[in-house]
Amino acid sequence: MNRLRNAVVLLLLAVLAVTMVGCGGNGEETGGESSFKIGIVTGTVSQGEDEYRAAEIMVERYGDRVVHVTYPDNFMQEQETFIGRVTELAADPDIKAIIICQGVPGTAAALDKVREMRDDILLMVGVGHEDPQVIAEKADIAVDRDEVERGRTIPEIAKEMGATKFIHYSFPRHLSIPLLSQRRDRFKEECEKMGIEFIEISAPDPMGPDGIPGTQKFILEDVPLQVQTHGKDIAVFGTNLSMQEPLIRAALDAGCMFPEPCSPGPTMGYPGALGIDVEGMSGDMKAIMDAIEEEIIAKGGAGRFATWPVALNMTIIQSLAELAFQAVEGKVDLSDLDAITAQMEKEADSEMLVRRYLDGTNYYVVIAGSYIFGADN
Amino acid sequence: MRKRFQLKGGFSAADLLRQNAVPILFLFMCILGVIVSGQNIRYIAQELVSRLARNWFLVLSLIIPVTAGLGLNFAIVLGAMAGQVGLIVATHYKIPGLLGLSVAVVLSVPIAVLLGISVGHVLNLARGREMITSMMLGFFANGLYLLVFLFMVGTVIPVDNPEIMLDSGVGLRGTIELKYCKYALDNLLKVRLFGVNIPVATFGVVIALCLGIRWLYKTKLGQELRAVGQDMAVASVAGINVDRTRITAMVMSTVLASIGQIIFLQNMGVINTFNSHEQIGTVAIASILVGGASVTSATVGHGLAGTLLFQLLFIVSPSAGQRLMGNAQVGEFFRVFIGYGIIAVALLIHSWERKVSLESASRQSALKGQAKATGNM
The missing domain is CATH 3.40.50.11390 (Rossmann fold)
Structure with missing residues (x-):
């Protein structure tokens, strides 16, 4: 009985070890580029497909310069893991901007932790779940839907x-x-x-x-x-x-x-x-x-x-990523409402209405123009 | 259970392995994870140190009820709520730094004592089903907590503070920033070792708690707790007031949990008013189980080692998963599968271990009986 159990335990360990080592070669290598990178944190497709696909599109567009990680599906209970994923991005000195969308609970704490580590990093939040005032103080820019x-x-x-x-x-x-x-x-x-x-x-x-x-x-x-x-x-x-x-x-x-x-x-x-x-x-x-x-x-x-002809969360991620690349190089000012609007309209390929939600901050809210089906017929 | 003299020559290696199978399995996975994830060792060390400082105290608050035979106390959630009440009040009155934390502790202890006494009474009525009852009590108390902080603040309880309240003037904001006592304990005494910031004061508090628990077991109360945990009937015959002892255990655990939550949140810097307390129960319990504790036995060592292993695995596994699978979200699914899968395996191994111990014990007594019978012949 004892031996059988020990054997089972050992077998389990061996299987796990083989799986891990066996798969090791397929790992995706990041880094190695001299130019800076940005990080995007989204949910998995089980939480919201739009965001995940948007991040994938950005990875396709910029290759290794975009690092995409996901937060836990069970984000309410695993805030520490979520925060860990964000600080992990910040631990890479090449990463100059982090985009979190959606800004699930724990975002404010994560932004604080990143700020503790570094002050040369842009923090961007899309569709925040936490209090806008708190997020507006900590993030360099935040974008949400204008209800x-x-x-x-x-x-x-x-x-x-x-x-x-x-x-x-x-x-x-x-x-x-x-x-x-x-x-x-x-x-x-x-x-x-x-x-x-x-x-x-x-x-x-x-x-x-x-x-x-x-x-x-x-x-x-x-x-x-x-x-x-x-x-x-x-x-x-x-x-x-x-x-x-x-x-x-x-x-x-x-x-x-x-x-x-x-x-x-x-x-x-x-x-x-x-x-x-x-x-x-x-x-x-x-x-x-x-x-x-x-x-x-x-x-x-x-x-x-x-x-709306646009999936807003997708547009938000894509625009923030583009803005991040420009802002790190000093080509855009994140408090410039017109520049933000132009970028969002470009990504959405549709009319967007952006306004500042909280005065004196970069917390923006946005609505897209609507499309009436078959209106021309 | 631990000392089994029937084995000639003391412990065999296999025996040792089996008895510590859970921590060993976790350690093995952690090492693999560290290698596969390819993360910077300094980052892992820093993240681990800060997570240990956050969690150790909370995990240790679980030990006393286990000793007293109450099982794993899911009702530490109640203690956490008490801690949050203290912190919210301290933030409301803008009490800065360590003084703010002390005020929070002073305020939360009486609430925690009260909650502990009520939980203790309920659990005395629900003997044998303590764990599920304490979990349900956590849900119930959460409803009460919501009622007080979403509805009664601003109506029944006259508070007027736009910084922490909703714009309508009723109820608290979902996110409250601990502006005044953020990092107060962590920053009290910080030492930089090999590029890793170590919050010495926080660890000092944890060490004091460890010594305190050790000391407690040497006192009369500690002996009574153990006696009650081993056999309530025997303890009762020996003249111990079983009900009161069990209530004392719950009170101590709840008070420790409230202080633990205060330490946790001062490190986070932000309270998610309506769900910070919900996260701690499962994580703390998983941690102590990983350390090799069971429903019937838990030591300080189990708590310390378990938290270390659990947090380490959760630091490295998201990255490890992502690198192995080459896909952000599959990495996340992989992490959940491995992380929680191992906890399930841990529980399985526990029950195996218990069953085997019982079996060999009964075999032993049967053998003794046989020997006696042959001796008599």
Whole structure:
């Protein structure tokens, strides 16, 4: 018995050793370049595919000059590992800038640790989860999505589509989040200005007893009812991620309008709702947009559905990386709003609205111009 | 369990290997990791030193309940919450440096004592299921913590401090920077050795705790804790107040955890108000298990060695994984697989070890019985 167990333990060790040594040759060599490098920290694809692909694109563009590492999937529980990965990048003297996107909890502490080690390094944060004020003080530049401003742009798109009523699906837990309730108030205000009737509907909370299926079922049943009462010229909007696919499907069937998913971008909602297989298109937003447009027109939704043509997190990473290369060489000033906007528009190949979120800091928020599917037809 | 005289000539090498299989396995993986990751040794040393300074105290707070037979105390999360309360108050009143930390400790100790007493009472009612109960208590206390700091601060508790509170004036910010007592203990006495900064004062505190625990076991209370841990019925017959002793153990562990969390956070420099405490339970428990501790026996040595090995593996494994696989995210998956896989193996080996010890002990007594029987014939 004893011997058997010892043998098993030894065998396990041997297997592990062989695996590690055997694979050792395939390791990717970094370094060896005289010019400086930048580091990008993203999640893995299981946390957010857009960010990971964007970092891959940058590695392709600059080769060894971009070092891409990932933070733990379980980032809430493994902040030390996340911080370790960031300081590990900073330990390489060739690395002159670090981009963290998304700025998961632990970013502020990680930025502090890096600053302790070095002061000749640029720190950039995209889509921060922590308090903007804290991040703004520590990072050289931070970029995020402009939720409050979307309170103005979304009703504008609805108006452009010809909507007379705007239906807002949400639930109390979401509306207790300051940013979302601010945005709702802005919706109301803008709709009033444009003569659109604003209707608020409370949907079941996906974290509630019926879970996500309960919320999705409610949406699928409620949208046709709303169309029966208010007619087809109504725009629907939902604040929760799980609502987007049923909203698109129901709006398409019932013939109403859908101006924007809660977190807009080609990969959000539409591919799932329309059954589009994005395989082979990963990272190619243009191809995904074309596939969606074809499907929307075929199903009779031309001019009534829209989204952003850019995956914002991708644009943020790519722009920050480009800005990092320029800033290290002293070619760009990170407090120059126009330069930041120009860079983001170049990466996104679309119109972007960038503004400073906190006065006197480099904390920027951004929204992209929308694209209405089949509007030209 | 440790001394098994039936083996002629004392310990054999295989026996020693088996009894320390978990730490040896970890050490082996760490060495491999260091080689494969190709990281700068000075970086590894610096990162390790700072992680040890952060974690040792917290891990050591687990030892006393194990001795008293309460198993691994998942309720150190409660102690951590108490520590955070102290730090938040100290930050609110802008108390600088070491004084701020002392105030935090003074404030958190009574809260931790109170929490420890309540947890102790509950665990006395849930004998035999202490570990899962303490874990559930952690979740419950988290709800209470959220209620107090998200809702009651600014409404029931009159606080007005925009630096740490949300703009709406109710509830704390998700990220609170410890502006006034950041690094206070670490920077008190810093020695640079071979290019590695060593926070001597922090390690001094840890050493004091180690000596304190040793001293405790020599006192009457320490003996009682051990007696209760070995057999509650026997201890009770011997005139020890079992319930009170178990509560004392929980109080000591909770208080130590609160101080441990204060040390941890002064090194991080930032509190994630609503989830800093959640991270420590699992990591601390995994660390002490890696050191060779079990649910029934844990020593200072287990805690110190375990934290060292666990943190070392987590420093080198992300890079090692990335270099082996040549892909950022596969490296991350590999790290999780190896890191947590080994912990699972560790637990398996523990139960094997226990089973074998029990088996050989019963075989031994059976042999004795047989010998007696033949002797009598």
